[in-house]
Structure formats: structure tokens, C-alpha cells
Amino acid sequence: MTGLRVMPAWRHGQERLYVCLANGRNVAWYDRDASRVNLLSEDRKADVMQVLAPFLTGSVTVGPPPVPTPAELARLTLHPDDDLAPNRPGEALQISLDRDPVPARRLRSDARHRALTAEQAVGDALDRLDGAGWHTLHSIPLPGGSRIHHLLIGPGGLFCVTTLHARKQRVRIADPMVTVGRAEPRPVLRTLRADASRASFALTAEVRPVLAVAGGADLDVAAPPRDVRIVYDTDVAALARAGAVLKSADVEALHALARDRHTWLRV
Structure with missing residues (x-):
């Protein structure tokens, strides 16, 4: 068990899937429109990809969130x-x-x-x-x-x-x-x-x-x-x-x- 859970949410009309710890803290999120998994902690990459696997479609980019504009x-x-x-x-x-x-x-x-x-x-x-x-x-x-x-x-x-x-x-x-x-x-x-x-x-x-x-x-x-x-x-x-x-x-x-x-x- 990874101890992680996936929580769907809507932001500005677009769906995101947030990956959370048991205490509710986010460790990653999957942006379907950008086909990108944004990791807040590289240490949990394998666990994040495992719990998100049923939701991923096509090829995705995995890495830290992009630098804000x-x-x-x-x-x-x-x-x-x-x-x-x-x-x-x-x-x-x-x-x-x-x-x-x-x-x-x-x-x-x-x-x-x-x-x-x-x-x-x-x-x-x-x-x-x-x-x-x-x-x-x-x-x-x-x-x-x-x-x-x-x-x-x-x-x-x-x-x-x-x-x-x-x-x-x-x-x-x-x-x-x-x-x-x-x-x-x-x-x-x-x-x-x-x-x-x-x-x-x-x-x-x-x-x-x-x-x-x-x-x-x-x-x-x-x-x-x-x-x-x-x-x-x-x-x-x-x-x-x-x-x-x-x-x-x-x-x-x-x-x-x-x-x-x-x-x-x-x-």
C-alpha cells in the first residue's frame, strides 16, 4: 500500500487529480489537459505513478511544477x-x-x-x-x-x-x-x-x-x-x-x- 489517495477537483473549469497523504497534504497532481504529473516530492514518484496509473491516458510528462510566470x-x-x-x-x-x-x-x-x-x-x-x-x-x-x-x-x-x-x-x-x-x-x-x-x-x-x-x-x-x-x-x-x-x-x-x-x- 502506498498510503496515498487520489482526490478529483475542478480548477478554472478544468479537472485535476490531486494525490494526497493520509493527513490531506498534497504530494502531486495530474493535469489532464497538459498531460503532466506535477511532483512536489521526487521521493514519492514511484508511489504517485502507481496510484495514478488507472487514471493516466496516453503519454504524460512527469516532474516538478513549472516555474510560475x-x-x-x-x-x-x-x-x-x-x-x-x-x-x-x-x-x-x-x-x-x-x-x-x-x-x-x-x-x-x-x-x-x-x-x-x-x-x-x-x-x-x-x-x-x-x-x-x-x-x-x-x-x-x-x-x-x-x-x-x-x-x-x-x-x-x-x-x-x-x-x-x-x-x-x-x-x-x-x-x-x-x-x-x-x-x-x-x-x-x-x-x-x-x-x-x-x-x-x-x-x-x-x-x-x-x-x-x-x-x-x-x-x-x-x-x-x-x-x-x-x-x-x-x-x-x-x-x-x-x-x-x-x-x-x-x-x-x-x-x-x-x-x-x-x-x-x-x-
Whole structure:
């Protein structure tokens, strides 16, 4: 018996298999996507490979973890309270609902609940792009009480994504106004452009605005809005098909900068 056990875990949307001692301390982990077994102790190499044998597929690289990049080192220095990467889709709405729950009889009439459902649908779709070299940050707080719903960073550039809940309703877009069903028109596109501009200022990089319409709405667009891309929540993955404009190192550096709460304090 090796005295080791294998524990599966998910990290940034990817599965890792951690090899642990009886006291829970990690001695290695297997990264399926990288086909690499990272050893924290060479002395346990034979035992680690024995316990991982049923899980290994194809050829794998075995050795110590790779030296962290400057972006990874910057992330490691972040205090947990300042790291935005763990934010869930709709984090701010979820916190609001936890602090001020909606009575069951009023659940359907609470706009926060419907907006949360939409942000979760869009956020989950964006998170699935992680394995293709993209990163998504959710519910980024901005000074003044506003927030960026989703920030997508990857080879194709940076996208500021605002989610619009419009379940099975007609959505009329006449730049900059957006009307959902019989509700009053709101300057959604103006706000979206302002958020993208603030993100560009914070990150010193071009950030393009995207409106993601959730809920199978019927879109009525008077004219294609200037510099704003409109997608359905079921098609946000199309953003990842944009031509590559950023190198992998640039993507990681921008992600490390964007996940730091302090980056957004002066925008």
C-alpha cells in the first residue's frame, strides 16, 4: 500500500487529480489537459505513478511544477479579498438576494432573481471557453456602485459583456435605447459603452462592448449599433472565434491585472 489517495477537483473549469497523504497534504497532481504529473516530492514518484496509473491516458510528462510566470506570481501575491477570479456569475445579485431574500410568494416578481438567472446562463457559457485559452471574470465592481457583468479575456481580445434578461419577450434596440417588452426604454448601450471605456482605461487595452440577450427573446434592431456586438446567450461562444490579436503571455498578464480589485478603484 502506498498510503496515498487520489482526490478529483475542478480548477478554472478544468479537472485535476490531486494525490494526497493520509493527513490531506498534497504530494502531486495530474493535469489532464497538459498531460503532466506535477511532483512536489521526487521521493514519492514511484508511489504517485502507481496510484495514478488507472487514471493516466496516453503519454504524460512527469516532474516538478513549472516555474510560475510573472503573471502567476502577481496572482499569488493577491490577498483573497482582492482577487476577483473566484466571483461567480451574478455574484453581486446573489449576495443581494442572500442578504435580502425574496418571500416565496413574490419570487417571480423579483427582477433580481430573473437577472441572476440570465447572468448565470451567460457566465456559464463564457466559463466553458476557459480550456481554449480564454479567461472570464464576473461581477467586477466599479466605483459608484455599478459593475461589469462579465469581462472576457483571450486570444481574440477583451470583451465587456452586459447580460440583458428578456425571456420570450420582444426586445427593441434603437441606439442607445433598449426596450424589453412593455417596460420603459433604457439607455443600456450607453451604459455598456461607458463600462467598456472604463475597462479600457483600467487595463490600458482595447475592450469591446457586447450585449448578451438571454431567454430566447425576439430581437428588433432598428440599425446595427455603433461598435456594440449583440449576441444571444446561446451564442456567446462565438466571441472566441474572433481572430487572434493577443499572445498567450499578454492574455495571462491582462487577466492577472484585471482580477486585482485595486485595478478598478480609479476608473
